[in-house]
Amino acid sequence: MAFLLRRLAGVVPTLFGVVVAAFILTRLLPGDPAVFFANSVTADAVTIAAVRQKLGLDLPLWQQFLVYAGQLLRGDLGQSVGTGQPVATDLLRLLPASAELTLVAFALAILVAVPLGVAAALRPGSVIDHACRLLSTAGVSLPTFVSGLLLIYIFYYQLGTAPEPIGRIDPFAIPPPGITGFLLIDTLLAGDTAGFAAAARQIVLPAVTMALFALAPLARMTRASMLGVLGSEFIRTARANGLRRRKIIVSYALRNALLPIVTTLGMVFSNMLGANVLVERVFAWPGIGSYALDSLISLDYAPVQGFMLLMATIFVLVNLVIDLLYAVIDPRTGLFHA
Amino acid sequence: MREKLALLRYILAGNPVTLLALAMLVLLLGCAILGPALVPYDPIATNTASALQPPSATHWFGTDQLGRDVFSRVVVAARLDLAIAFAAVLLSMALGSVFGAAMGYFRGWLDTAGSRGTDVLMAFPLFVLAMAMVAALGNSVSSVVYATAVINLPFYIRLARAETSIRRDMGYIEAARVGGSGHARILRVFLLPNILPALVVQASVNLGWAVLNTAGLSFIGLGVRAPTPEWGIMVAEGAQFIVSGRWWIAAFPGAALMLAVFCFNLLGDGLRDIVDPRSRT
8 A cells, every 4th residue: 555655656746747848848839829819810919918918928937837737737728729619628528539449459459469479489480470470570560550541441442341431430320328438338338239330340440450550569578478487497397297288378377477568568558549649540530639630730739738648647547557567467576565 | 890791791691581671771771862863753743644543664653643653752752761760860869878878877866857857758658749849849850850859768868877877886987987087988988888789779679660750740741741752741642542442652652661660670670689699589
């Protein structure tokens, strides 16, 4: 428990740094916000000065920062000019789309990469080992936006099995009542199996695109880590004692190889948050990445800032969870006892 | 000199994959240096009469929506993409190694402040940070270089710091100190050359990321702008034609991108094997 508190306290300076960084970045952004909020480029100097005063832009920088931090504490991320909504509302509305895509892709990547890495480590030099190496090298080298387009070409244009890459649901379909915001879950809760199938068809290609990208480092790390553990003496002893193969591999080897794999998971998740922007762009997926990008291109900076803060916060929390997982996986790290 | 060549040949004979990567690197550098002089067509000259043609003998990679030759554009783009990647990686390696080595050597408040700084940088998904930085610095090629350099900086800082702090108390450093060398001289003459191999391996892998990052940024409309031939922009322009089956506009620049990243990754792996054979996975 003391560890938990200490670890939570350790998050605070990083989050503070993130807020400072986001604040500095937006103050660097080109264009005068006062002119922007005066809603006219030709506004006279008096109007601009008035708006400047109203927005608090005439204050010294540190006071502006305090005001900004105060707004953040109240959950106020500013207004989006593009949608006319508070940024926090927009982000909350769009987050489920991105989260659904990322989590499905993440699950897919783990389900493929870990067994593949284990199989490759069990038979180094075999066909499956080479397949693992090929897949992981290709996955690292292939940019997500290229592999996404490739999948669209093959499965939409050539084979016709995938639906048109235009978002989460068919534009004419009626969305299910939003309970969780995850279409796959909402359709099931509403008992709408056809809707579920349609949503699943839409998510397959973007999720596979993202999973391909996440697969490589995971499979590679699983293989390396498993190889290391399989060569150790307690595995030899377990074998000599005649334990069943499955038991040796799963509960002896994999369990001990898990730590570096979990570390890689955290890294992969962070990369996926970034790759989200590109994948959402390719598949016209209406998530927070698309939202941030549209805002960035139309010089609407509050959403970009909100998006960055949200991403950084998610990432810091994911790292926290991973640190806690360490303690669960390997009690010897002593995190709960020390 | 001859001995070094013999050693190189010996190492490469044991690493056919690294040899392949070197060959690809030569091809890429050849395109980057000689490309504009070699290509059959002007990469930005439009010719609507021959728009959207599939690959053929006259247009090896086909033509795009404005009738520009895709092959010429792909080859010419190598110069810009590689130049951005090399500039960014050199910049972040130079800054990161000096800063990281100083942190590892002097420790104290410098180390604490620097480590906190890198923690904050690493707390952002790197591509998102690059996006915001390019927007903040202005939509230009130099902003892409700076943004790419900054997002790679933490890796060099951490590496240089770790490598320096395991060496700072070793005998030969102490000997240098006793011999009257100042801090600057110890860092420059005794520490940096020793941590350089690890940094070079990191640089090779980072070159691949830098190429991906540059192309990703221009794919979403940041940094390099049309009609400049650049792989990311070309993929973005070709994206709208994919759904109607005109694959060649996006596929060839995409393949070039993949080739470049693949090459740098293999090279990085090969270098790592040579520098530190134990870390082979």
